[in-house]
Amino acid sequence: MNVDPRALNELLDESQDLQADALRPTRDALDELVEVNRSATIPDPLENVDFHQSHREGVVASLAGAPLLAAAGGLALVGVLASAASAASSQDIQILQTAASIENLAVATYKTALTLPYIGSSSANAVVNKFARVTMNQHAQHADAFNAAARALGGKTQTKPDPAFVPVVNKAVASLSGASAAQGTLGVVGLALELENIAAETYVKDTVLVRSSTNKALFASIMGVEAQHVAVLLAVQALLNANAPQLISLAPGTAASLPAAAGSVGFPNAFYKTNNAAPATQGAVK
Amino acid sequence: MKKNKNIGFVGTESELVAMTKDLDELHHDVGMPAMWEGVSNMIDNLQSDDASRGTSRRTFLMGVGGAVAGSAALLSVGLNPLHAAAATTQKPSPKSILTSAAFPPAGLKGDLAVAAVAASLENLAVYAYNAGLSAATAGKLGTVPPAVATFATTALAQHTQHAQAWNAVLAANGKAKVTVVNPTLAPTVNADFAKVTDVTGLAKLALTLETIAAETYQAETSKLSSAAAIGLSSSIQPVEMQHIAILYYVLGEYPGVQSASGSPLAFNPTNQAA
Numbered sequence: 110m111n112v113d114p115r116a117l118n119e120l121l122d123e124s125q126d127l128q129a130d131a132l133r134p135t136r137d138a139l140d141e142l143v144e145v146n147r148s149a150t151i152p153d154p155l156e157n158v159d160f161h162q163s164h165r166e167g168v169v170a171s172l173a174g175a176p177l178l179a180a181a182g183g184l185a186l187v188g189v190l191a192s193a194a195s196a197a198s199s200q201d202i203q204i205l206q207t208a209a210s211i212e213n214l215a216v217a218t219y220k221t222a223l224t225l226p227y228i229g230s231s232s233a234n235a236v237v238n239k240f241a242r243v244t245m246n247q248h249a250q251h252a253d254a255f256n257a258a259a260r261a262l263g264g265k266t267q268t269k270p271d272p273a274f275v276p277v278v279n280k281a282v283a284s285l286s287g288a289s290a291a292q293g294t295l296g297v298v299g300l301a302l303e304l305e306n307i308a309a310e311t312y313v314k315d316t317v318l319v320r321s322s323t324n325k326a327l328f329a330s331i332m333g334v335e336a337q338h339v340a341v342l343l344a345v346q347a348l349l350n351a352n353a354p355q356l357i358s359l360a361p362g363t364a365a366s367l368p369a370a371a372g373s374v375g376f377p378n379a380f381y382k383t384n385n386a387a388p389a390t391q392g393a394v395k
Numbered sequence: 396m397k398k399n400k401n402i403g404f405v406g407t408e409s410e411l412v413a414m415t416k417d418l419d420e421l422h423h424d425v426g427m428p429a430m431w432e433g434v435s436n437m438i439d440n441l442q443s444d445d446a447s448r449g450t451s452r453r454t455f456l457m458g459v460g461g462a463v464a465g466s467a468a469l470l471s472v473g474l475n476p477l478h479a480a481a482a483t484t485q486k487p488s489p490k491s492i493l494t495s496a497a498f499p500p501a502g503l504k505g506d507l508a509v510a511a512v513a514a515s516l517e518n519l520a521v522y523a524y525n526a527g528l529s530a531a532t533a534g535k536l537g538t539v540p541p542a543v544a545t546f547a548t549t550a551l552a553q554h555t556q557h558a559q560a561w562n563a564v565l566a567a568n569g570k571a572k573v574t575v576v577n578p579t580l581a582p583t584v585n586a587d588f589a590k591v592t593d594v595t596g597l598a599k600l601a602l603t604l605e606t607i608a609a610e611t612y613q614a615e616t617s618k619l620s621s622a623a624a625i626g627l628s629s630s631i632q633p634v635e636m637q638h639i640a641i642l643y644y645v646l647g648e649y650p651g652v653q654s655a656s657g658s659p660l661a662f663n664p665t666n667q668a669a
Contacts, residue, residue, distance in 0.1 A: 359644070
């Protein structure tokens, strides 16, 4: 398939316009629900401190569960994060800000990836390129939604990326310097996969932790989208590892050529785990 | 992107098979025990205000342990997930669809009513995948790509486990297991399945079922009352969403939730929830 980058861009723009149109009623509803939520939520400072302390130990577990992100540097942040001055905010605000910080990190990571020729240029695999662009945009929308919900509850906007993962993401990106297109693509896919899985697992857990039904609905509407990102990246990673990049394609007839294992590699568990979930207060605004 | 000239997979499928095997082992070593622990917590929560019930968390864990061991034994002797599913749950039949007049069953309220609906949806998915695989085996769908067959058998096995999880909750609370398929959706699924003549048609039907399941779990998340029930529902919804992504990929469409016109969506809707 010959791809005209201009036409692809136009299609993508059109797609994003449609997405924005589709989101409008969602945002209106979110605004309305947040109003209800605000009136129903009475923050209790003591409860907030308890909640904050109860999640400190999860920092270690979160970093240890992600091999790439647990590389040197990540664990050293535990002490700093454990003393984050976020205990004054309500439980839901802290959780929403942490989610926003994860989304901010994802946006930054995809943005960096798209500067790499084997991801962002016209010579990149078209499916991988479009996936990176669409997914970056989706994470930006998720960050906006989480921040809107946090602000509506009286919290601050989280504009920074998750502090626990920033150094290690930077290190992973730096390691891609000088990599071949094949190695580099695999490296980017591996990094994105870990971030997406952390996001999905965190939101599965957060759906239980947040108190308001509005916020539960918000997390529930996003966790599955992140899980889809994971599924796609698992399939792409498997095909790259199998030296079959030509099968990363949406062209008619591709399914017939896929190896049998490609049909199930994207959903390895019948129940989504949460052992790699980020601690709920990790990315709260200090 | 280079034009796909039906370049087949060359020589490294063993790597993919090994990877899948590793993931499957990880799933049974880590994922299943964690899930059953979650389900047992849900039972504890649901029973917290009714200590008189005879079924205990310990009894439940012993029961599901046997069920998991039984499934593993079936798989270990070479039976495929299709047979394992039929052996561990009652396979729904069209007759059971027609005789399930009142649903959810009387006496089920709150989270237990949701559990019953969820089990019926999972049963419907098992029923549909079983029917699809049977049709494929009988040669009624033309050539079936290996990846599609693997998808169907794996998804069927996972939906079977989802149904078992919800039914375990019902059984532990002294309620009858739900062995019928969802009566509201079954007639439509049967009618649609009768029109399926190829793999593409089957994939589209599966996409519809998976979408309904995912959106239903999502919609119920903010309505369930016990944290454990929310946790169980939340642990299943993303898996159905992953099924959806791979189905879109198989169909040659963008592999993610999207509008009717194919525009990718950042937020999963709930307009198709049961």
